[in-house]
Amino acid sequence: MRAVDLRLEELIQIMPEQGKIFLAGSRVTLFDAYAFGKLRKDLIENLGIDRAKGFLVRYGWSCGYQFAMNLKDKFEWDNELEWTFTGPIMHRLTGFVSTQPNEEDFDPKTGIWFRNAIWRNSVEAEQHILHMGLHHEPVCWMLTGFASGYNSAYLGKRVIFKEIECVGKGDPFCTNIGKTVEDWGDEIQSELAYYEMDKISVELEEAHRRITAQNTILERSVSIHERLTECILKGKGVAEIAENLAELMKCDVIVEDHLLTLLATSVSSKYTSELPSRFYTLQSSPEFNKNITFFKRRTRTFEIVDHYQDVPVHRLICPIIVRSQLLGYVSLLRVNATFAEIDRIGLEHAASVVAVELLKENEIADTENRIRGDFLEDLLAGNYTDSNSIISRARALDYDITAPHRVLYLGVHNFNELVRCYKQDEKKIMQFKDKLADCVRISLKELGKVVVLGKSNDLILLIPLKDPEVPEKDTRELAEQIIHRVSKDFPKINMTIGVGSLCLKLEDYKKSLYSAKKAVDICKNLNKKGKAVSLEQLGTHALLFSSLNPEDMQHFARQQIGSLVEHDEKYQTKLIPTLEELLNQCGNVLSAARALNLSVSGLKYRLNLIEEITGLDLRDSKDSFNMRLALIILRLTEGSSDEH
Known part of the structure; x- marks a missing residue:
């Protein structure tokens, strides 16, 4: 068949x-x-x-x-x-x-x-x-x-x-x-x-197990949400929210703002006893810093793993975002233990609650800053009927303007270039200005009460002094620290800080602002950015710097002492510091030798070499004046004398 x-x-x-x-x-x-x-x-x-x-x-x-x-x-x-x-x-x-x-x-x-x-x-x-x-x-x-x-x-x-x-x-x-x-x-x-x-019964049992697990997660999620929401309703701050979250999640909790400044922590030796305190913040995380630009763009919860003495440190991080604006981060830390789904859910609930609290605090801070800004603007412009009225306004803000102060003027030279990417979006530009002002406030946190006023594209700062005898140099060094901190968060920024004159009377504030702005203008003319400078530092030469062409000044400085700079660079000598110290000692050889830790004969040898190289006479008042002026120009345009 x-x-x-x-x-x-x-x-x-x-x-x-x-x-x-x-x-x-x-x-x-x-x-x-x-x-x-x-x-x-x-x-x-x-x-x-x-x-x-x-x-x-x-x-x-x-x-x-x-x-x-x-x-x-x-x-x-x-x-x-x-x-x-x-x-x-x-x-x-x-x-x-x-x-x-x-x-x-x-x-x-x-x-x-x-x-x-x-x-x-x-x-x-x-x-x-x-x-x-x-x-x-x-x-x-x-x-x-x-x-x-x-x-x-x-x-x-x-x-x-x-x-x-x-x-x-x-x-x-x-x-x-x-x-x-x-x-x-x-x-x-x-x-x-x-x-x-x-067998469908087996599948039904598995489905029942999954549903039971989801119900458990849901119940715990609701419990976490209720507990954290209660913190808001009772007016508790970020610190207490962090403590409650740490207790609920049984791990350490870190809350930081958008500049990675620590806002609150709840740390227990039960969870991360092996870690030193400096290891808790995101700034201390090697993995975060390795890809900081990428991580700062993340809008969802993510996990990174660092290692401390070969022990894995798991960090679950949730960005705090409101209306597309990053307010900060909430992090959970565990040593040698990973995170589960409930940890992510709890962390995201916490981020929402912290966002509400930060918004409330930001609104209060914005109101205070606006009132302080109005007050500072009136003080610096002299817009007050009598001294008692402006002093009373200051005291209402818990501020004492009768104490000695200096005004700092932070000039941003490339502001338009920095905000070009925002395509004239006023909201985003204002957010950029706020971030810059926040960064400055944070860098001055140790001083306590500091008033910061945004003026056009620049910032004005009111710096309190402990007493009138504090040297101008100390305030200039503080300004240099501000520049260093701001440059870390805004690497492309190009700015100068002018240090104003000492304020002992109310009318001094207006003069201090003027002198600070003048110092910034001089640096701008000299094309010297990223420095802190004051008219006191420049002395009477400030009058020349504010009127002369910067190229002419640089040409003058090199004509006077350019040969000494080249000699120091070529032979590793110290003729520029020697000349500067002699001029600082008003030509007194004995005092200069003592300050330089040189013998008189050794100093005289250097002075003869300076005269021989430059062709100038150090005993001639005109030549001495020209050399001093050249040194100041050199310091402003090519770095300080210490660098030489």
Whole structure:
């Protein structure tokens, strides 16, 4: 018997009186294709796509395997291959699909078994499109299972068919490939799961476990949110919020502002006893600093891991963002322990609560700064009716303007360049100005009460002094520290700070501002930026600097003492410091030698060398004046004398 000789009328036996139909000796039933499509649809909608696919694949496998075993002994086949060829023919005769063999390879000796075929008019693809529309994957699941079961019965080992193309996903026809599990290898692993019987009770138990876990997380999340919200309602500050969060999360908590200045900590030896206190802030994190620009752009919670003495320090960080503005960071710290989902949820709740508190504090600070700014503007402009009124306003702000002060004027020379990226967005430009002012306030935190006023693109600072005898140089050094701190947070900024004259009376404040601005203008003219300077430092020469062309001044300085600079650089001598000390000592050789820790003869040798190199006479008052002027220009335009 050959497979091609099979005829449906010879295989089918209908017994209408008994309500039975037999096909090749096995009882079968006839059912409507549309009803089958509806059954598939219900299975998919009730069990889900994967479970419905598994159900139909296993059903098809059972049908195919049983058909093969029934047909094996039903006929006397010319050879065993005719038995396997019968499977596709039975598919066609029963109305499921028309099979067109494409490529076959059977080798009983080597065990190689391969079949590639095309299916046309698949009832499964037709009904899936009718009831569900096109799918993104093949849908002939029962037919695939039938082919796998039939050929596994013939071969005596597990054969799996896989549909590659399918009309149900928009292809022109259905294509399938069949191989043994061994020949498929890892490629078939994802399909094998559909041939295994999964108890739905096990899956329901797993789903119940997941739901229980989610409920636990939800309950704890609600508890954290209620506890932290209570902190806000009771008017507790950031420090107490951090303490409550640390207690709830059982780890250390760090709160920092957008400039990474510490706002609050709650640290317990129970969690991070091995860490020194300096390791807590983000500024101390090597991993954060390594990619600081990238991390500062993050808007979602993220985790980084540092190491302290080979022990991993896990840090979970949540940015505090309100209306696209970064206000700061809340961090959780654990040594040698990772974070779970509940930690992320709790941290994000905390960030929201801290955001509310920071907004409240910022609004208060903004109001205070605006009032202080108005007060300072009136003080510096002399806009007050009498001294008592302005002193009373200062005292209302808890500030004493009768104490000695100096005014600092911070001039930003490249402001327009810095804000060009904001494309004239006033809101973003104001945020930039606020960040700059905050940075300056933070750098002056140790001084206590300091008034900062934004004026156009620059800043005006009111610096209190301990007593009137504090040298001008001390305030200049403070200004240099401000420049250093601001330059760290704003590396592209180009600025100068002018140090104003001493304020002992109310009318001195206006003069102090004028002198500070004048010092900045002089530095700007000399093209010297990134320095702190005062008119007191320049002395009477300030009159010249404010009126002369900077190129002419530099040319004059090099003409006078440029040869000494070159000699010091070439031979590593110290002629410039020697000259400066002599002029500071008003030409007194003995005092200069003592200050330089030189013998008188050693000093005289250097002085003779200076006169020889420059051609100038140190005893001549005109030459001495020119040299002093040249030294001051050199210090302002090319660095201080200490650098030489």
